[in-house]
Amino acid sequence: MKFNPDEIKEATRADFDTAWNEGRKYISSPGVNEKYPRYALRYGKPHPVFDTIQRLREAYMRLGFEEVMNPIIVEDRDIHKQFGYEALAVLDRCFYTGGLPRPNVGISDERIGKIKSILGDLDDERIERIRQILHSYKKGEIEGDDLVPEMAARLEVSDSRVAVMIDRVFPEFKSIVPVCSQNTLRSHMTSGWFISLGAMCDYRTTPLKLFSVDRCFRREQAEDATRLMAYYSASCVIMDEDVSIEDGKAVASGLLSQFGFSNFNFRPDDKRSKYYVPDTQIEVFAYHPKLVGSRTKYRDGWVEVATFGIYSPSALSQYNIPYPVMNLGMGVERLAMILHDSTDIRALTYPQFQYRINWVMSDSDIAAMVYVDDTPATQTGREIQSAIAMACEQHGDTPSPCGFTAWEGRLFDKNIRVKVVEPEENTKLCGPAAMNEIISYKNDVLGLPRIPRWDDAFRNGVSTGIRYIDAFAARCAREIEDAAQKGSDCEIRVRIIKVPSEINIRLDPVAQLYITGNKKKIDIRGPVFTTVRMEII
Numbered sequence: 001m002k003f004n005p006d007e008i009k010e011a012t013r014a015d016f017d018t019a020w021n022e023g024r025k026y027i028s029s030p031g032v033n034e035k036y037p038r039y040a041l042r043y044g045k046p047h048p049v050f051d052t053i054q055r056l057r058e059a060y061m062r063l064g065f066e067e068v069m070n071p072i073i074v075e076d077r078d079i080h081k082q083f084g085y086e087a088l089a090v091l092d093r094c095f096y097t098g099g100l101p102r103p104n105v106g107i108s109d110e111r112i113g114k115i116k117s118i119l120g121d122l123d124d125e126r127i128e129r130i131r132q133i134l135h136s137y138k139k140g141e142i143e144g145d146d147l148v149p150e151m152a153a154r155l156e157v158s159d160s161r162v163a164v165m166i167d168r169v170f171p172e173f174k175s176i177v178p179v180c181s182q183n184t185l186r187s188h189m190t191s192g193w194f195i196s197l198g199a200m201c202d203y204r205t206t207p208l209k210l211f212s213v214d215r216c217f218r219r220e221q222a223e224d225a226t227r228l229m230a231y232y233s234a235s236c237v238i239m240d241e242d243v244s245i246e247d248g249k250a251v252a253s254g255l256l257s258q259f260g261f262s263n264f265n266f267r268p269d270d271k272r273s274k275y276y277v278p279d280t281q282i283e284v285f286a287y288h289p290k291l292v293g294s295r296t297k298y299r300d301g302w303v304e305v306a307t308f309g310i311y312s313p314s315a316l317s318q319y320n321i322p323y324p325v326m327n328l329g330m331g332v333e334r335l336a337m338i339l340h341d342s343t344d345i346r347a348l349t350y351p352q353f354q355y356r357i358n359w360v361m362s363d364s365d366i367a368a369m370v371y372v373d374d375t376p377a378t379q380t381g382r383e384i385q386s387a388i389a390m391a392c393e394q395h396g397d398t399p400s401p402c403g404f405t406a407w408e409g410r411l412f413d414k415n416i417r418v419k420v421v422e423p424e425e426n427t428k429l430c431g432p433a434a435m436n437e438i439i440s441y442k443n444d445v446l447g448l449p450r451i452p453r454w455d456d457a458f459r460n461g462v463s464t465g466i467r468y469i470d471a472f473a474a475r476c477a478r479e480i481e482d483a484a485q486k487g488s489d490c491e492i493r494v495r496i497i498k499v500p501s502e503i504n505i506r507l508d509p510v511a512q513l514y515i516t517g518n519k520k521k522i523d524i525r526g527p528v529f530t531t532v533r534m535e536i537i
Helices: 005-010 013-021 048-062 076-091 109-119 124-139 144-155 159-169 189-200 245-259 313-317 332-339 345-349 351-358 363-367 379-395 452-460 468-486 509-517
Strands: 073-075 096-099 179-185 208-217 230-239 262-268 282-287 302-310 325-331 370-372 402-411 414-422 437-441 444-448 462-467 490-497 505-507 526-536
Touching: 048 208, 048 230, 048 245, 048 332, 048 345, 073 076, 073 189, 076 179, 076 189, 076 313, 109 124, 109 159, 124 144, 144 159, 189 208, 189 230, 189 313, 189 325, 230 245, 230 332, 245 262, 245 282, 245 302, 245 325, 302 332, 325 332, 332 345, 345 351, 363 437, 363 462, 363 509, 370 462, 370 468, 379 402, 379 414, 379 468, 402 468, 414 468, 437 452, 444 452, 444 509, 462 468, 468 490, 468 526, 505 509
Parallel strands: none
Antiparallel strands: 073 179, 096 179, 208 230, 230 325, 262 282, 282 302, 302 325, 370 505, 402 414, 414 526, 437 444, 437 462, 490 526
16 A cells, blocks of 8 residues: 555644654654554654754854855865964875876777777768867866767767777776875865855954854774764854954853753863964863763763864964954764764764664664554544454453454445354353564564563563554454455454464564564464454345
């Protein structure tokens, strides 16, 4: 059954926001959650880094900062202007950009012969077109991704044949080695701030409060649990005649307090970057009660979360910036690790590559992946499902032979009667496992009765809210709908359950993989012995 997006009109943005704040996974949408239980409106899950970025953006704007985008590609001469004699050490950590040079390709008589063997007997005019196209490519008049389609169009042959010809006749294209440029990928946001402020100071009034949350790139020797080569920096600047380190303290406190940090401690930073005024480079340490006793290295609750300082006048003068500038920055991933209780930045940022090592599913995660397979498609069918389950609840222990009418009415313009029956003697209307409930307990998926023996499992596990009889009643209602449409009676039976599918239960393959991979078990067995009959009257 396909999900129709038109059915979700009842759900508004406010519904999502309210449910998100309440920590719910689903929102109520009449006509959708009932009609399409597998497609109930479920919240998308934000990536922890991008979730933190969004929160940082909102926090900066609440403090009156304006968002900008700084250049990502920075010439190495700007690094020299900013760092002076320390520039080479900084550039050692930068990625330089490079590109493929365009070869000077000639066409000999031998190559003309090969071209004709691939493209056919081209005349001299078309051979000349190839020379002209290659010459234009060398001069940069034709881009690399346009070379093949341009040549194919001019020669009136297919793209694929031209691609084969270039591959076989012009080996120069395969032996090209990238050539490095003088451009670097921004290794820290400061590189971009000098360029941006130098361009803005002539036409923007002070005080100027700007922020940017964006990518930076650093050529680390190796990535590990605490560093990545590509990371996000949340950086801001205040340009004003009277800016001081007190402004940095105020911004750090105002920004980080929005994330639950308190009791800030400001300490001189020993790194002493060249582009800061001496003794103004300050590390920000903050206390967060969530960290106390956590599994991170910040068990005492204190963590370094940011650094700020006043840009050096000599560095600012390289960009004709006449005003003092305070800069504060922090690594987004570090903040995200704190907020999401993570100990490995790689697992936090790229969980798709780390799950086999760090993959942990809770009982709640597993329980959410257990669902009823076949379900009724109509409102009447859902009423029949509920009626069957209720009849079994009320009369399940009745000695047999016996039978009880669960529902009677019209379905698809037919009068029908639905009964729960047990024709055999010396038993009961329903088997002893009919009311078993499916739960996830210590990552096992179990079907258990609510009796004192299993109190611990129900108390410490997570129930799916699905009983065997609920799943069976859903299948019965679906088959009754199909039979009523055809105008025929039907009978649905369930006996001893050995596997989940026999009671109309399905586990998401992800949950199955996790359970079997961790040597846990799926045990949904038991004698249900229930029969439902529908007859047209």
